[in-house]
Amino acid sequence: xxxxxxxxGAPAGLPRPDCPCAVCATSLGDHARAATAALVDGTLLLDxxxxxxxxxxxxxxxxxxxxxxxxxxxxxxxxxEVPAGLPQPGRVPDGRELALLTGHRVRALAMDSPGTGYAVxxxxxxxxxxxxxxxxxxxxEEGAAEAAPYDLVLADVVxxxxxxxRLRAVGAVGPTTDVVAVHVDHDVPRGAExxxxxxxxGARAVPDGTTLVAGAYEDVPDVxxxxxVLGGARSGKSVEAERRxxxxxxxxxxxxxxxxxxDPEWASRVALHRERRPASWRTVExxxxxxxxGQEGPPVLIDCLSLWLASAMDSVGAxxxxxxxxxxxxxxxxRVTVLAEAVRSARRTVVxxxxxxxxxxxxxxxxxxxxxxxxxxLNAAVAAECEQVLLVVAGQALVLRG
Numbered sequence: 244x245x246x247x248x249x250x251x252g253a254p255a256g257l258p259r260p261d262c263p264c265a266v267c268a269t270s271l272g273d274h275a276r277a278a279t280a281a282l283v284d285g286t287l288l289l290d291x292x293x294x295x296x297x298x299x300x301x302x303x304x305x306x307x308x309x310x311x312x313x314x315x316x317x318x319x320x321x322x323x324e325v326p327a328g329l330p331q332p333g334r335v336p337d338g339r340e341l342a343l344l345t346g347h348r349v350r351a352l353a354m355d356s357p358g359t360g361y362a363v364x365x366x367x368x369x370x371x372x373x374x375x376x377x378x379x380x381x382x383x384e385e386g387a388a389e390a391a392p393y394d395l396v397l398a399d400v401v402x403x404x405x406x407x408x409r410l411r412a413v414g415a416v417g418p419t420t421d422v423v424a425v426h427v428d429h430d431v432p433r434g435a436e437x438x439x440x441x442x443x444x445g446a447r448a449v450p451d452g453t454t455l456v457a458g459a460y461e462d463v464p465d466v467x468x469x470x471x472v473l474g475g476a477r478s479g480k481s482v483e484a485e486r487r488x489x490x491x492x493x494x495x496x497x498x499x500x501x502x503x504x505x506d507p508e509w510a511s512r513v514a515l516h517r518e519r520r521p522a523s524w525r526t527v528e529x530x531x532x533x534x535x536x537g538q539e540g541p542p543v544l545i546d547c548l549s550l551w552l553a554s555a556m557d558s559v560g561a562x563x564x565x566x567x568x569x570x571x572x573x574x575x576x577x578r579v580t581v582l583a584e585a586v587r588s589a590r591r592t593v594v595x596x597x598x599x600x601x602x603x604x605x606x607x608x609x610x611x612x613x614x615x616x617x618x619x620x621l622n623a624a625v626a627a628e629c630e631q632v633l634l635v636v637a638g639q640a641l642v643l644r645g
Contacts, residue, residue, distance in 0.1 A: 244365030244457040246283050246395060249298040251451055252276030253376060253428035254316070256293075266429035274433045277451055279425040281373060281397060283363060286345045288312045288329070289373050296326045302452035311343055315375035316358035334359055354378035362393075369457035372415065374398040376426035379406030383413050392417040394457040400424040400446045401431050404490040405521060407444060412492035412523075419460040422446035439642065443467070444490035467631040467645055468592055473599040473622060474635035481546055483635050484596045485520060491592070493541040494524045497532065499550040530554045536585040542592035549598040552621050553614065555579075561617070562610045575617065583624040597622050599634065 253259070257276040258267035270276070278292035282299060285308045292298065299306050312325075312332040325331060335341050335351035337359060342348050346366030351359050358375030365371070372393045374380070383390055390413040398406055401424055410416040424441050427448060431437050441447055442464040449455070470487060474480030488494045520526070529535070530551050535543060545551075559574040560566030586593065601619045606612045626632045631645025 244284055244363075244367055244369040244371060244394075245454055246281050246371060246397070246457060247299070247302050247304055247454045248397075248423075248425065248449065248451060249280040249282055249295055249302060250277030250292045251279055251425045251427055251449065251453075253426050254278050257427060257429060259429060262429065264429050266431070266433055270429070270433050273450055275451075276427055279376070279397075281425075282306070282309070283347065283371065284345065284365065286310050287343065287347055287349070287363065289361060289363075290315055291323050291325065291332055293323050295323075295329075298451065302454065310345060311341070311349075313349065313361060314359075315361065315373065316378070335361070352383075353381045355381040365457065367458075369394045371457055372396045372398070372410075374403075374406060376428075377402050379403050379409055380415075383409060383415065390415045393420055394460075395455060396420055396422045397425045398422065399426040400441060400444060400490065401427060401437075404444060404486075405523075407446065407490040408492045408521070408523065411490070416445075419463065421455065421457075421460050421463050423455065424448045436640075439640070440486065443470075443487040446490070466592065467629075469586060469589060469629040470594045470631040470633065470645070471622070471626050471629045472594065472596050472633045472635060472640075473626075473643075474596075475599055475603070478635045479638035479640075480596055480598075480635040482638075483633065483640050484544055484546060484594050487594050488542050488544055488592075489521055491542050492523055494521070495535070495541060495543045496520055496524050496526045497535060497543060497545045498526060498528045499530050499532070499545065499547060499554070500528075533581060533585040536589040536591075536593065538591070540591050542594070544594045545596065547596040547598065548621060548625065549600075549618055551582075552618055556614065556617065561613060564609075567613075576620075579617075579621050579624055582621075583628055586625055587628040595625060595629070597625070 256278050258270040279290060280292040280295060281289040288309045291312060296306050306329060309329055312330055314332045314334050337351050337353040340350045348364045350362045352362055354360055356378045358378045360374045363371040370393045376399045393415055396416060400407055424446050431440055437448055445466045447464055472480050472484045555575060555578050559571040561571050600615050606615055632643040634641045634643055
């Protein structure tokens with residue numbers, strides 16, 4: 244089953260008309276995207292976008308063989324006319340299945356927002372899932388027919404990463420499922436940054452006019468198993484780390500900061516983090532990281548190593564010169580080595596967050612300088628065990644490795 248993406252953008256297209264944002268201002272040439280529409284084997288058209296006939300011609304196809312046009316969502320972009328010769332667009336009621344004379348079967352899936360998703364099975368048995376913008380499947384259950392692994396998924400990965408998490412949770416997206424982002428809007432910078440964010444979710448983006456072959460998974464990006472995210476205060480490092488796992492179900496969030504009674508400012512910080520995390524994530528508060536890294540299970544996000552280090556330095560008496568020289572330094576280095584080895588041997592997906600403090604003002608106290616130095620050593624040791632290392636500055640992620 245071949246699927247040609249006549250457009251891959253949001254309903255209003257990209258750039259949006261009259262939008263002054265930086266993404267729209269730079270989404271020119273190959274970075275411009277028409278409203279999403281997918282031509283399946285030249286016979287089935289999913290969604291209708293302005294200039295569909297010309298878009299098909301540019302991609303080397305004709306709409307002359309289209310026998311069915313199905314809509315997925317209320318179109319909020321420019322007015323769309325039905326090209327001459329095309330059948331009138333329609334919509335399949337949720338739960339119903341449509342059999343085409345071409346051998347394709349189309350089943351309509353209920354969504355959690357206005358719209359209809361379509362599961363298409365081709366004559367060759369390959370399966371495609373096409374979701375409307377801003378929507379995730381509603382009521383999917385593990386073991387249901389709709390939950391079997393799809394060969395190709397076209398979804399609003401940027402706008403609804405939780406939709407991908409739901410599909411993974413029930414087995415509808417597996418390691419060989421080609422997940423391609425469509426309905427791309429100006430929510431994320433174009434080009435390399437878009438591709439980087441999608442790759443972290445196991446998805447990719449392609450230009451308008453690309454033809455995809457369902458079942459060909461050679462281009463499915465490999466999700467890094469271990470990632471370290473560094474950054475200064477309020478740099479956006481925690482947001483970046485959380486974003487990397489929001490398309491995965493049952494994430495274990497490990498908070499190393501603990502609770503601080505009588506500190507309302509700290510409580511406010513903790514509450515902000517909790518509100519931002521998906522409801523499906525589980526949270527544990529601990530600084531005993533090595534056993535967690537040694538367990539099998541869903542992805543784990545550790546936020547953050549700098550607080551873990553402060554606790555470890557407390558426990559070895561790092562702030563007292565005599566204790567530090569009498570064995571505290573050796574004990575701390577041992578703990579760092581054990582943690583780095585646990586990261587190296589971890590079999591689950593791991594994202595770690597840490598502060599980067601070495602570029603700031605030199606601390607005025609000996610204890611502050613010691614903490615700064617030891618955090619630098621810890622970050623270097625953990626980074627050496629990670630496939631991907633990012634530095635977040637002013638909300639922008641710079642790839643240091645990976």
